[in-house]
Amino acid sequence: MITLIEIIVYLGIFIIGLIIGSFLNVLISRLPYKESIIFSRSYCLQCKKKLKPFDLIPLVSFLITKGRCRYCNKSISWYYPLVEIITAVCFILIFVEHNLSLNLLIGCLLVSILICSSFTDITTGLIPNRLTYFGVIAGLSLSYFTIGLKESLLGIAFLFGIYLLAAIISQGGLGGGDIKLAAAIGAFTGLKGSFFVFIIASIIGGVWASLLLISKKASLKTAIKFGPILSIAAFIVWMYLEQLINLYMSIILN
Ligand SMILES: [Zn+2]
Incomplete structure (x- = not known):
């Protein structure tokens, strides 16, 4: 049975997720253009009108205005509510696994970096250095409390090295931003985790590239967003590192 308190806690974490997601939207729309993150108010990208607090309520504002700017009536990208919802759902998933703990905070930080990187890559084709360098430093510092500094450094070296090699072999199929993001991820997952990141990313990348080729949305020369x-x-x-290790061992031992 779910108690009332549990419902309130879940709802609270979901709402915090929406609010952080809305802040991530600001980062996503500003970091690639080196705009100030804090010292300027949000504005409509179409009519440049400064937005009022009422326009900035995560998800709610978008639903009330049916995805249009209140001032110029031009449609607002559905990426905004999507980023907010993905952030909130990830926060809930992390809470289910880790409860109220340091790992909850670390997980939420990592997921925020990942969501920012993904959406700046999708919208501009760039992953800003400020994001990936921050990820490397944060991952390394926090490893002191979790996987250990050595494991974190080895994770960085493994993922940075393997994707640098992939970039050289594919002659630019992989960008510098992708390689630096991989290094940041390695800082959080450690060497053990990095091995699985490489395997799973290869599987997802392979399936995605095949789907694009089959649906003729891409040719062999198209660079996919990594x-x-x-x-x-x-x-x-x-x-789910532990579960992945168990699965891997059961496959190897059979
Ligand atoms: Zn507008």
């Missing part, structure tokens, strides 16, 4: 693929793999590994 940021979101790496991010999904990283989230799965960070959340």
